[in-house]
Structures are given as C-alpha cells and as structure tokens.
Amino acid sequence: MIRIEKDAWDRMVAHARSAYPDECCGAMLGAIDNSHKTVKVAVELENAYQGERGNRYELRPEDLLRADREARRQGLDLIGIFHSHPDADAYFSATDLKNSCPWYSFVVLSVKGGEFDHAACYLPNADQTAADSEELVYPN
Amino acid sequence: MAKVLIPTPLRQYSDKLDSVELSGATVGEVLGELTGRYDELRRHLYSDEGKLRSFVNVYVNDEDIRYLQREATPLTDKDTVSIVPSIAGGAHGD
Numbered sequence: 001m002i003r004i005e006k007d008a009w010d011r012m013v014a015h016a017r018s019a020y021p022d023e024c025c026g027a028m029l030g031a032i033d034n035s036h037k038t039v040k041v042a043v044e045l046e047n048a049y050q051g052e053r054g055n056r057y058e059l060r061p062e063d064l065l066r067a068d069r070e071a072r073r074q075g076l077d078l079i080g081i082f083h084s085h086p087d088a089d090a091y092f093s094a095t096d097l098k099n100s101c102p103w104y105s106f107v108v109l110s111v112k113g114g115e116f117d118h119a120a121c122y123l124p125n126a127d128q129t130a131a132d133s134e135e136l137v138y139p140n
Numbered sequence: 141m142a143k144v145l146i147p148t149p150l151r152q153y154s155d156k157l158d159s160v161e162l163s164g165a166t167v168g169e170v171l172g173e174l175t176g177r178y179d180e181l182r183r184h185l186y187s188d189e190g191k192l193r194s195f196v197n198v199y200v201n202d203e204d205i206r207y208l209q210r211e212a213t214p215l216t217d218k219d220t221v222s223i224v225p226s227i228a229g230g231a232h233g234d
Contacts, residue, residue: 056230061197077148085231096229101195103149
C-alpha cells in the first residue's frame with residue numbers, strides 16, 4: 001500500500017495539470033515501513049522525451065540521481081515515480097511497462113480536459129513483462 | 141574503499157544499508173564485490189547473461205560510466221558509485 005500526503009499530492013496534481021496536454025513526470029520521496037509506503041515530498045522533473053510528449057515521457061537518470069540525493073539529504077527515500085496520462089485512463093501501458101524499473105512504485109495520474117480525473121499505482125516485475133496493482137491512497 | 145549508494149528498494153538485499161564501502165580498483169570490481177557480498181542484488185542488477193540490466197545506469201560521482209570506461213572505469217577512495225535506473229513510458233501503446 002502506498003499513501004500520498006496532501007502536500008505531495010497537491011504538487012503531483014498541479015504538475016500534471018500544468019504539463020497538460022503533455023505528460024508530466026516526477027519522483028516521490030518518503031518512507032517505507034514494511035510494506036506500507038508514505039510519500040511525503042513530490043519532486044517535479046522535466047519530461048525529457050525528444051518527440052511528441054502528449055503520450056510519452058522520459059526521465060533523465062541525472063535528474064533521478066539528483067532526486068535521490070535530495071531524498072538522502074532530507075532523511076527520506078526515493079520510493080516511486082509518477083507521470084500523467086493526458087486524456088487517457090491511469091492504466092500501465094505497454095510503453096510504461098517496457099521502460100519501467102521493478103524497484104519503484106509507479107503512480108499514473110489520468111488528466112482529462114486539463115483536470116485531474118483519477119490515479120492508480122503499479123509495481124512492474126524485473127523482466128518488464130507484467131505489473132501488479134498496488135493499493136494507492138491519496139487525499140480527495 | 142569506494143562508496144556505493146544503494147537505491148531504497150534494494151536495501152532489503154544489503155542488510156538495510158543505504159551505502160556500502162567496498163574495495164576494488166574499477167567499477168566492475170566494486171560491483172562484483174557488492175554482488176558477491178549480497179547475492180540477491182545480483183539478479184536485480186545483472187541479467188542471466190551476466191550483463192548489467194538494460195535499465196541499470198551506473199554513475200561515478202556525477203558521470204555516467206558509459207561515457208567513461210564503463211565497468212573498467214577506475215575508482216579512488218574518494219569516489220561514490222550510484223546505481224540509477226532508466227525510466228520512461230507514456231500512455232502510448234495501451
């Protein structure tokens with residue numbers, strides 16, 4: 001189960017709305033207590049995909065490295081990645097799966113007509129062939 | 141001894157340590173030392189063919205080893221090795 005605190009969630013939704021109609025992406029920092037994850041800080045990262053960003057995103061590893069350092073500096077852990085699906089549901093697409101990493105929780109935010117619609121979270125496997133759903137709790 | 145920073149989700153395989161000091165003259169030697177000490181880490185970092193998994197990037201300080209000498213990149217005691225995944229995606233592809 002992954003729970004996102006209000007400040008972090010507000011940043012994620014604001015980032016998704018401001019990036020619309022492009023996809024946004026970012027890192028989620030927080031803590032893990034057994035299987036319970038809590039996201040305390042959301043970090044907006046640039047969508048570095050070279051091409052049509054309305055249905056694709058790419059994180060620069062250097063940006064992720066900086067996010068990890070920031071997490072360590074704050075005594076937090078990098079525990080997940082978020083991105084948006086403009087005018088599409090919050091499914092984990094074939095593209096998401098193929099370019100994922102099994103180490104992190106992946107939150108997908110559906111943004112329709114520029115407004116947040118719904119979200120879901122996934123845990124991809126090591127071979128990038130399947131992703132389980134992870135229970136996601138976020139503020140209304 | 142170079143310092144290797146362990147990504148959060150992999151710490152369950154490194155006795156919960158967030159970093160490990162390891163001896164080795166190159167990145168390859170240090171990663172070999174790491175996966176020798178923590179066997180479970182090997183399958184997360186390396187494919188069955190023994191190559192670093194496609195989504196695994198290794199940095200020495202701020203430099204991607206692909207732009208240095210890859211796993212032959214030399215290390216000093218002051219170097220920090222980071223393991224950073226490649227991540228992308230998007231709604232395209234259903």
